[in-house]
Amino acid sequence: MHELGLCRSLVDQACRVAERHGATRIRRIRLRVGPLSGVEPALMQTAFPLAGRHTAAEGARLEMIPCSIRVHCPACGRESTAHANDLGCPHCGEWCTRLVAGDELLLESVGLATDTPAPDVQEAPHV
Amino acid sequence: MCDTCGCALPDHRHAPERDARSIEVLEGLKTHNDRLAHHNRTHFDAAGVLVVNLMSSPGAGKTRLLEATIEALGGRHRLAVIEGDLETENDARRIRAKGIPAVQITTGSACHLDAAMVHEALPALPLEALDLLFIENVGNLVCPASFDLGQHANVTLLSTPEGDDKPLKYPVMFRASDLVLVTKSDLLEVLDDFAVDAVAAHVRRLACPAPVLEVSARAGRLDGWLHWLEARLEERRRPRFHPVPSTGDGHLLSRPRGLA
Numbered sequence: 001m002h003e004l005g006l007c008r009s010l011v012d013q014a015c016r017v018a019e020r021h022g023a024t025r026i027r028r029i030r031l032r033v034g035p036l037s038g039v040e041p042a043l044m045q046t047a048f049p050l051a052g053r054h055t056a057a058e059g060a061r062l063e064m065i066p067c068s069i070r071v072h073c074p075a076c077g078r079e080s081t082a083h084a085n086d087l088g089c090p091h092c093g094e095w096c097t098r099l100v101a102g103d104e105l106l107l108e109s110v111g112l113a114t115d116t117p118a119p120d121v122q123e124a125p126h127v
Numbered sequence: 128m129c130d131t132c133g134c135a136l137p138d139h140r141h142a143p144e145r146d147a148r149s150i151e152v153l154e155g156l157k158t159h160n161d162r163l164a165h166h167n168r169t170h171f172d173a174a175g176v177l178v179v180n181l182m183s184s185p186g187a188g189k190t191r192l193l194e195a196t197i198e199a200l201g202g203r204h205r206l207a208v209i210e211g212d213l214e215t216e217n218d219a220r221r222i223r224a225k226g227i228p229a230v231q232i233t234t235g236s237a238c239h240l241d242a243a244m245v246h247e248a249l250p251a252l253p254l255e256a257l258d259l260l261f262i263e264n265v266g267n268l269v270c271p272a273s274f275d276l277g278q279h280a281n282v283t284l285l286s287t288p289e290g291d292d293k294p295l296k297y298p299v300m301f302r303a304s305d306l307v308l309v310t311k312s313d314l315l316e317v318l319d320d321f322a323v324d325a326v327a328a329h330v331r332r333l334a335c336p337a338p339v340l341e342v343s344a345r346a347g348r349l350d351g352w353l354h355w356l357e358a359r360l361e362e363r364r365r366p367r368f369h370p371v372p373s374t375g376d377g378h379l380l381s382r383p384r385g386l387a
Contacts (some may be wrong), residue, residue, distance in 0.1 A: 014152075086332050107156060
């Protein structure tokens, strides 16, 4: 149940990006969430509108990209997908694998809105 | 209800989507916490204190284990404890009753300690005068695993009444462990459905090499745990290489000729 706190830091980070790029509204925030990150995507989705209220991220869309778990086996040298509670090598059975992906919790990108309405073709003809 | 974000505000409407610019960020969500945890670790390393983070579900026996550990090690090492709980000062009081400095962090409704809370607690402790600092995290098998505090080792307690399949149910927590302690092992004789070997096998399934040790604070069976702590303390006392900061006066032997 720490998703609200994480959403708050997500909103802070995204708002800083918006500020750096001179944007006042954020349309979309894209996040990569691994099954071993300790974060529940459904709870993030619930907490996000609360964390974003009265900020540049109010009304923004939170897109969460699920990532699969991948492990590298030092014994047979192969990389494979694995399950959260079974990280052994499916090829040779070695238990002591190295996690390559699946624990990420990463702000991938922020979609910023243009503050001024997009120039109408007739009003601002391309020269 | 707003059709775009689904919020319940009656007058909430969105301008038509005009996603002008997508800015790539690629930054972890816990960057702020990780930075503070690194800062805490720098404090701990400068003071030469070993910091162990204890995690478990509520009631697994963290405070009881600490009381027994203080009794066993208090004479030989200088100890202190940071206690994390949602409410009450009870645990810190129990530790202080053993003559050991303890700081209580009450988190209110927060389900875990984070690096900032630990950092705020540090001025209340004589870090320079300590060998070993325990952080007793909030009783919870989910959230504490996701937040680095600056500790040197994570120890997860699993009490025998909880069942031996907990590592498979809470993989994030157990995978982050450097040591798993099966507590209340004096109850094993009456619990016919708990196998310590099964706990070890489940921890291995998480590709985690943490040793799994049995302890019972009540029966005074703490040998493996105490040895583990002594070994970690010994490891920290061993002199390590620290690069000499450059003085800028050109007398360092390693500086190649011609560059001085």
